[in-house]
Amino acid sequence: MGTCGVHGRTVAELTACAGAELRAGDSAAEQAGNVRILGVSEVHTEVRPGDLFVALQGRHHHGASKVAEAVAAGAGAVLTDAAGARSIGRDPGVPLLVAEHPRAVLGPLASLLNGHPSHHLPVFGVTGTNGKTTTAYILEAALRRLEQHPGLVSTPETVVGTQRGPSRMTTPSAPHVQDLLARMRAAGNRSAVMEVSSHALDQERVNGVRFDTVAFTNLTHEHLDYHGDMESYFHAKARLFTPEFAARAVIVVDDDAGWRLDRLARRRGLPTVTLGTRPGAAATWHLAGVEGADEFELHGPRGPMRLRAPLPGEHNRVNTALAALMLLGAGHPLQEVARALDGPVRVPGRMERVDLGPGWPTVLVDFAHTPDATAKSVSALRARTRGRLVVTASSGGDRDTSKRELTGRAVVESGADVVVVTDDNPRSEDPAAIRAAVMRGVDAAVQRLRAAGQPIPDVVEASTRRDAIRTALELTGPQDTVALYGKGHERWMEIGPPGARVPFVDSDEVRVAARQIGPRAASPAQAGPPPGRGGSGWSAAPVAP
Numbered sequence: 001m002g003t004c005g006v007h008g009r010t011v012a013e014l015t016a017c018a019g020a021e022l023r024a025g026d027s028a029a030e031q032a033g034n035v036r037i038l039g040v041s042e043v044h045t046e047v048r049p050g051d052l053f054v055a056l057q058g059r060h061h062h063g064a065s066k067v068a069e070a071v072a073a074g075a076g077a078v079l080t081d082a083a084g085a086r087s088i089g090r091d092p093g094v095p096l097l098v099a100e101h102p103r104a105v106l107g108p109l110a111s112l113l114n115g116h117p118s119h120h121l122p123v124f125g126v127t128g129t130n131g132k133t134t135t136a137y138i139l140e141a142a143l144r145r146l147e148q149h150p151g152l153v154s155t156p157e158t159v160v161g162t163q164r165g166p167s168r169m170t171t172p173s174a175p176h177v178q179d180l181l182a183r184m185r186a187a188g189n190r191s192a193v194m195e196v197s198s199h200a201l202d203q204e205r206v207n208g209v210r211f212d213t214v215a216f217t218n219l220t221h222e223h224l225d226y227h228g229d230m231e232s233y234f235h236a237k238a239r240l241f242t243p244e245f246a247a248r249a250v251i252v253v254d255d256d257a258g259w260r261l262d263r264l265a266r267r268r269g270l271p272t273v274t275l276g277t278r279p280g281a282a283a284t285w286h287l288a289g290v291e292g293a294d295e296f297e298l299h300g301p302r303g304p305m306r307l308r309a310p311l312p313g314e315h316n317r318v319n320t321a322l323a324a325l326m327l328l329g330a331g332h333p334l335q336e337v338a339r340a341l342d343g344p345v346r347v348p349g350r351m352e353r354v355d356l357g358p359g360w361p362t363v364l365v366d367f368a369h370t371p372d373a374t375a376k377s378v379s380a381l382r383a384r385t386r387g388r389l390v391v392t393a394s395s396g397g398d399r400d401t402s403k404r405e406l407t408g409r410a411v412v413e414s415g416a417d418v419v420v421v422t423d424d425n426p427r428s429e430d431p432a433a434i435r436a437a438v439m440r441g442v443d444a445a446v447q448r449l450r451a452a453g454q455p456i457p458d459v460v461e462a463s464t465r466r467d468a469i470r471t472a473l474e475l476t477g478p479q480d481t482v483a484l485y486g487k488g489h490e491r492w493m494e495i496g497p498p499g500a501r502v503p504f505v506d507s508d509e510v511r512v513a514a515r516q517i518g519p520r521a522a523s524p525a526q527a528g529p530p531p532g533r534g535g536s537g538w539s540a541a542p543v544a545p
């Protein structure tokens with residue numbers, strides 16, 4: 001990887017940058033120090049001639065076991081840790097750099113080799129359990145309207161110049177991050193928006209990026225398979241909030257983690273502004289609005305701003321407000337920010353409507369795959385659905401198992417009328433076992449509602465997602481809403497061993513199922529089961545409370 005062209009950097013320069021020790025093996029140290037390195041890679045299959053191969057200890061392998069292949073592919077030098085150096089043993093045939101924490105210096109080295117791209121364009125980083133992608137897209141659209149020509153690094157897509165393409169990861173490896181920023185710079189982007197995942201922070205993938213403004217959305221139950229507990233998860237997120245990474249931060253303080261992060265960031269010397277939606281919260285900015293409406297006001301030190309969220313739900317007002325405060329923090333005038341945020345934004349697979357025409361329910365595809373996201377999304381749709389709200393409940397395999405029951409519980413407690421328990425990406429697990437876990441949460445919540453004398457949803461299990469989609473359409477009419485959760489923008493289903501995928505697109509499946517079911521009568525009076533548990537009627541525009 002790397003785009004520093006034919007010039008590159010010498011091994012001596014990289015050794016100094018990495019704080020490493022240069023072991024020249026059989027070659028003379030001076031000669032080794034003069035070797036020119038053109039790029040950097042941490043995956044042996046991505047090594048290009050003249051690259052520095054950085055051999056890291058991972059969860060499964062030590063990259064040092066791939067040094068011979070990397071050198072055969074043309075690696076000009078190798079950087080590793082003491083354990084890696086021991087396992088390489090004999091002279092690898094190229095200069096060997098040994099550092100205490102090569103992972104920590106991989107990003108800075110990649111930045112150096114790419115001409116420090118983040119020093120030349122403002123980078124906006126968004127982290128938090130839910131809302132990163134949505135906030136990033138809202139911000140990207142606004143920066144475009146402000147003629148800041150943003151690049152984008154996000155879960156669904158990456159934008160370099162004006163080219164949009166699918167992403168493989170939310171936040172890629174350090175060499176890829178720096179390579180993307182360098183390519184953005186070369187392609188004329190004048191700003192960049194980047195989602196920063198907790199995995200990326202834990203694995204130091206954004207080390208070496210200088211962020212202009214970083215933002216925190218929230219911290220709720222997720223990724224405990226990786227982080228172990230919420231405390232470690234918090235500390236992974238908190239890594240981003242230091243003056244070394246960013247010039248300033250915007251922090252949503254609707255949960256305890258937000259307040260705690262604000263205190264921690266300020267103690268570290270990072271200037272912060274806070275955003276609260278709870279009445280009486282001692283935040284810098286407050287979001288005020290009528291429940292269920294997309295319009296809202298933002299009150300704070302620089303006066304009220306009137307804004308409109310481009311997607312429904314309270315959570316999307318927060319995402320919009322966060323984007324506004326990031327832009328204000330970066331120095332854009334208030335009126336311009338308000339204007340730039342006033343317009344449609346398409347966020348792939350987030351509250352995305354699938355238009356089937358008259359006679360059909362409102363169908364939405366949404367990426368809610370955590371308990372909190374599911375609760376927020378179901379509540380938002382409940383408030384806008386005149387008829388019945390039919391939702392899928394599912395969870396991915398080989399991921400946090402403890403969120404499955406909580407997700408099942410969330411759909412019931414947030415007001416769904418019909419819950420269709422089905423599959424997401426089963427990966428290597430037995431899909432029936434995952435559904436059973438989700439169903440336990442659904443059942444427990446139903447029992448609680450029943451005991452409290454409250455209305456309870458109908459519950460169906462569909463052993464394939466295709467069946468679930470068809471069932472949801474068959475059950476619904478034009479007054480109803482169908483929400484398909486979990487897969488959002490994904491264009492595949494992961495089934496079987498790691499990496500195994502079959503094509504599967506929720507919105508395509510909806511259209512196929514509608515065609516199979518056949519035409520629907522256009523009149524709302526003729527179709528659809530009786531009204532559900534409540535709600536005030538779906539509308540693309542906000543429904544009056």
Ligand SMILES: CC(=O)N[C@H]1[C@@H](OP(=O)(O)OP(=O)(O)OC[C@H]2O[C@@H](n3ccc(=O)[nH]c3=O)[C@H](O)[C@@H]2O)O[C@H](CO)[C@@H](O)[C@@H]1O[C@H](C)C(=O)N[C@@H](C)C(=O)N[C@H](CCC(=O)O)C(=O)O
Pocket residue numbers: 042043044045055056057058059060061062063064066168169170171172173197198199200226
């Ligand atoms: C759990 C996790 O994040 N794993 C990442 C991690 O894998 P690992 O620790 O198992 O790596 P490893 O296989 O032990 O290899 C160690 C080192 O040897 C190198 N190696 C390894 C094997 C080989 O044949 N050749 C080789 O060079 C590897 O490049 C690596 O540097 O390091 C790898 C190399 O950088 C990543 O590809 C891999 O991401 C995997 C694919 C992944 O699925 N990650 C997901 C969970 C992830 O990061 N998701 C977040 C979004 C989460 C969210 O917010 O929703 C994201 O930012 O995308």
Ligand SMILES: Nc1ncnc2c1ncn2[C@@H]1O[C@H](COP(=O)(O)OP(=O)(O)OP(=O)(O)O)[C@@H](O)[C@H]1O
Pocket residue numbers: 128129130131132133134135155170195217218315316318319349350351366367368369372373374376377
């Ligand atoms: N601020 C928010 N708070 C809670 N839930 C949200 C928020 N914003 C969006 N959501 C819900 O979470 C889902 C995922 O949103 P989004 O993709 O923006 O988050 P993300 O942090 O990028 O998620 P991921 O890391 O899984 O890609 C949305 O489809 C929506 O249901």
Ligand SMILES: N[C@H](CCC[C@H](N)C(=O)O)C(=O)O
Pocket residue numbers: 369395396397399424425486487490
């Ligand atoms: N980045 C998230 C995406 C989850 C998407 C959902 N469809 C699933 O498979 O669980 C993860 O890897 O946990």
